[in-house]
Amino acid sequence: MLLLEDVHTHYGKIEALHGVSVEVNQGEIVSLIGANGAGKTTLLMTVCGTPQASAGRVLLEDRDITRLPTSEIMRSGIAIVPEGRRVFPGLTVEENLYMGGFFNNRTQNEQGIRHVYDLFPRLKEREHQRAGTMSGGEQQMLAIGRALMSKPRLMILDEPSLGLAPLVIKQIFEIIAQLRDEGITVFLVEQNAHQALQLADRGYVLETGRIRLQDTGANLLANPDVQAAYLGG
């Protein structure tokens, strides 16, 4: 589904990723964990093409997307729930969802919105409210809903649990599991390593721009190094 081969990414002269290879297979949930500044977000953004990889290749469904402009990549069956949610604060919930389905026709959008409201009945209640006035959890639901609108085959989530109450986090992770059951491949970046690995089929550990470990989610959870570094011993 998604394949990164020896990807290097630079910010100006500073290299943030030093040759990273990651594979996400069809139907999997793959979690990428790592400390602050390890390059997790950089890795995800490289997939999206901002910034572009300076070396290596990014393949989406066997198509080389390394040099494509972001807008074109994001129309190829990928959707992202970015770090910090980034809902459009001045747009209503409904308008935010329409932005997610910008390239859909009217019936696709109506179906999409119904589906999102089924997943998150809370959003239905807030339909005409400006997104910027909602709580963090609600904004996160909206960000996921917006990403779903384009009917992605691969969904990338960047720290969906950041700054949310435990109960809301639980709900968000349940939804992620549900997405996989609907056939969407999920690539998840988390600092909340415990929950991310529990949910994941496979996981990667990223340290200062390099992949340190890769294994099944369960094995990584049991790994003493991972436990010491990311699971609080």
Place this chain on the structure above:
Amino acid sequence: MQDLLYFCQQLINGLTIGSTYALIAIGYTMVYGIIGMINFAHGEIYMIGAYTALIAITGLATLGIAWLPLVLLVALICAVIVSSSMGWAVERVAYRPVRGRHRLIPLISAIGMSIFLQNYVHLSQGSRNIGFPALIDGGFQLGGDESFQLSISWIQITIFVTTFICMSALSVFISRSRIGRACRAVSQDLGMANLLGIDTNRIISATFVIGAALAAVAGLLLGMYYGSVDPLFGFIAGLKAFTAAVLGGIGSIPGAMLGGLILGIAEAMTSGYLSGEYKDVISFSLLILILLFKPTGLLGKPEVEKI
């Protein structure tokens, strides 16, 4: 009674000029809202709109076509097409290559573009001012006595009606249409819109084209109202419209509309009660005051740091 009539007369004059400031101001405010730069060549786009309309009108007159609605329609369409293409081209040539650089760089590029366009018109059309035919003349009295008559001219009514139609169309477009929604989204978070697959460059181009089209409409209207155009026609009007945009809150479309009207009324009142010489002093004093006491403008929102 006479005082009231006199006041109403100034109000009508002020609303006329103010509504055209508002039309031009929208171009400044939309571009600022979306890419955070001041398009100082916008006044020139407006001036070119006025010249194009004049050329179209002259051309039709040479052909012997004098049916007023047709003449106006053709002049309007020509002005809108030429100005919009200019607006689009200016963005492509002068702004896109320097986008994302330090704030000063696009600003200087914009000033350069403004000087270039002004001089281009100087060269191609001559620097004298050229008479603009008063296509819509006459008016009627609303009341008064022998000493003072409250009057409104047809061109003023044309300006009100046209501006009202343009503003309403723009509001509906921005709030209801798919592209309008995308414009708002891009102005709130350009990077995120890009991550949704939207080609933000095209939305930015659309913004320039819409702003330029409205400026062209204002160019035709004010050309007829003032009765002449010259290559510096856009300079002061551009500054005034910019002031209007800042007054209302730059980045806010309702703000630009409100700012334009307030500025127009303030100028007309100054001309009416003080002296016409002071009207520019008053508008730019207003600009300084608003920058001192409410830099976000009347309807602008304070810039929130994104987390």
